[in-house]
Amino acid sequence: MSAEQVNRDQALAKAFVTLADTLVADYDVIDVLHQLTLECVALLRVDAAGLLLSDQRGTLQITAASTERARVVELFQLQSDEGPCLDCFRTSRPIAAPDLRERSDWPRFSAHTLASGYRSVHALPMRLRSETIGALNLFRVEPGALEPEELQIAQALADVATIGILQERSIRRREVVAEQLQVALNSRVIIEQAKGVLAERGQLDMDRAFQLIRGYARSTNQLLSVVALSIVDGTTTAEALVRPLDGSTPP
Amino acid sequence: MGHGIGESGVLTPAHRVDCAAVGMADMTEPGALERLLGEIVVAGGTDAPQRICAACVAALPVDRAALTLMSGADRQQPLWASDTVARELDELQFSLGEGPCVEAFVGRHPVLVPDLTETGDDRWPMFAAAARRTPVRALFVLPLQAGAITIGVLDLYRDTPGMLKPDELCGALRAADAAMWTLLGLEENVTNHGEADGHGPTSVDGQQPGSELHRLEVYQATGMILEQMQVTAEVALSALRANAFANDRTILEVARDVVARRLRFDKEKP
Numbered sequence: 001m002s003a004e005q006v007n008r009d010q011a012l013a014k015a016f017v018t019l020a021d022t023l024v025a026d027y028d029v030i031d032v033l034h035q036l037t038l039e040c041v042a043l044l045r046v047d048a049a050g051l052l053l054s055d056q057r058g059t060l061q062i063t064a065a066s067t068e069r070a071r072v073v074e075l076f077q078l079q080s081d082e083g084p085c086l087d088c089f090r091t092s093r094p095i096a097a098p099d100l101r102e103r104s105d106w107p108r109f110s111a112h113t114l115a116s117g118y119r120s121v122h123a124l125p126m127r128l129r130s131e132t133i134g135a136l137n138l139f140r141v142e143p144g145a146l147e148p149e150e151l152q153i154a155q156a157l158a159d160v161a162t163i164g165i166l167q168e169r170s171i172r173r174r175e176v177v178a179e180q181l182q183v184a185l186n187s188r189v190i191i192e193q194a195k196g197v198l199a200e201r202g203q204l205d206m207d208r209a210f211q212l213i214r215g216y217a218r219s220t221n222q223l224l225s226v227v228a229l230s231i232v233d234g235t236t237t238a239e240a241l242v243r244p245l246d247g248s249t250p251p
Numbered sequence: 252m253g254h255g256i257g258e259s260g261v262l263t264p265a266h267r268v269d270c271a272a273v274g275m276a277d278m279t280e281p282g283a284l285e286r287l288l289g290e291i292v293v294a295g296g297t298d299a300p301q302r303i304c305a306a307c308v309a310a311l312p313v314d315r316a317a318l319t320l321m322s323g324a325d326r327q328q329p330l331w332a333s334d335t336v337a338r339e340l341d342e343l344q345f346s347l348g349e350g351p352c353v354e355a356f357v358g359r360h361p362v363l364v365p366d367l368t369e370t371g372d373d374r375w376p377m378f379a380a381a382a383r384r385t386p387v388r389a390l391f392v393l394p395l396q397a398g399a400i401t402i403g404v405l406d407l408y409r410d411t412p413g414m415l416k417p418d419e420l421c422g423a424l425r426a427a428d429a430a431m432w433t434l435l436g437l438e439e440n441v442t443n444h445g446e447a448d449g450h451g452p453t454s455v456d457g458q459q460p461g462s463e464l465h466r467l468e469v470y471q472a473t474g475m476i477l478e479q480m481q482v483t484a485e486v487a488l489s490a491l492r493a494n495a496f497a498n499d500r501t502i503l504e505v506a507r508d509v510v511a512r513r514l515r516f517d518k519e520k521p
């Protein structure tokens with residue numbers, strides 16, 4: 001076994017132990033999903049990862065991403081119309097596009113993705129028995145397919161995400177799946193609204209605003225969605241979050 | 252609260268599916284509900300709650316519908332109920348302080364109950380007991396919401412047990428979006444330019460009703476406007492909408508300008 005292999009196995013074990021720890025405690029679904037997208041980038045040869053969920057109105061919504069940079073988020077969002085994620089969701093099967101220059105089935109998506117510097121895309125379904133609730137989307141700067149072992153890890157991470165959203169893998173009732181899915185989607189909306197408040201108050205970009213909310217939630221030991229809601233309803237003032245940041249930044 | 256909506260309507264069952272009365276074509280054809288909801292959003296006006304409820308009863312496998320504005324678990328204003336049973340179930344929940352409407356509002360998620368007889372008595376003991384004495388056997392409550400904003404609920408009641416199919420749930424969620432969009436700002440008396448005199452947005456651009464509610468830029472812009480105007484998220488989203496209507500632009504276009512910092516909504520100049 002190579003040193004590289006040993007390192008990855010250790011990192012993988014650590015990632016799943018951390019996720020398992022999180023899922024038995026009181027956790028914030030968006031925070032867990034965000035963590036999962038970061039693990040994808042850390043464990044796999046991918047440069048950006050995103051989770052898209054069905055909004056049950058016929059559209060896939062980006063619910064977590066390894067980066068909140070507007071240009072990357074737009075690539076995920078684009079796939080409400082066409083792209084590997086939408087195909088993966090519709091067919092409930094993994095989709096691999098090792099080189100977008102050689103694919104012609106998603107002209108608009110491919111053009112934007114290539115222009116943003118990514119060559120290869122993979123999408124893996126998020127399934128619970130017969131139901132598909134969304135897809136995990138992986139972008140790479142370099143062309144080339146992921147190895148079978150990497151795809152297995154990615155699928156396992158997608159499965160953990162599914163369980164995290166639905167709260168338990170024993171859910172058999174479709175109405176509970178539908179309710180939980182809407183909870184996750186709406187939590188994401190609250191976070192976007194809170195990002196807007198902070199972006200305006202601190203004149204920050206959206207990526208920075210998200211980091212600030214997440215950092216504040218962690219340092220005060222609160223759930224991400226609780227902090228986001230308190231920012232939107234004004235009980236946590238934007239100043240409280242922005243000021244420590246200003247103080248820590250050298251002039 | 253005086254926001255120009257009449258008393259809860261009471262229609263007899265015979266009138267419930269009188270499509271012609273609310274200007275509906277054949278509601279069984281695919282996409283009919285979406286088209287009708289789009290028309291209702293464009294037309295706006297005080298009869299929108301009645302029209303949305305009627306559209307749900309006609310197009311979805313539900314027998315009764317009601318729309319209620321809520322500003323707290325114990326503060327609500329019934330806007331319309333398709334019949335006496337729906338109205339009474341609606342009012343009962345608020346007098347009891349428990350039930351699916353309160354749960355949907357507080358929990359910010361739909362409450363879908365395909366069989367009332369299977370509801371555990373610990374969930375809403377008093378409401379469930381009362382509901383079982385009516386013909387209603389299944390209920391689906393959709394919050395009218397966008398993130399931190401929740402302005403009310405759409406209640407759909409069914410006299411036979413059974414879950415909505417995915418396309419029916421999709422229709423119900425879109426009806427709730429349409430209601431959200433139509434009712435937004437009503438409580439805060441924000442002027443929705445042109446709506447009162449019938450000059451709403453000139454077209455829906457083939458969009459699903461309320462679909463612009465579900466764009467990242469719209470959520471982010473809502474947060475930015477909230478901070479600029481020092482108002483609630485609901486007023487901020489209303490202001491965004493009003494600006495789009497007044498300037499004959501889509502809400503997404505205006506939201507993108509706000510996020511890109513090309514447009515501001517300051518206190519002096521809302």
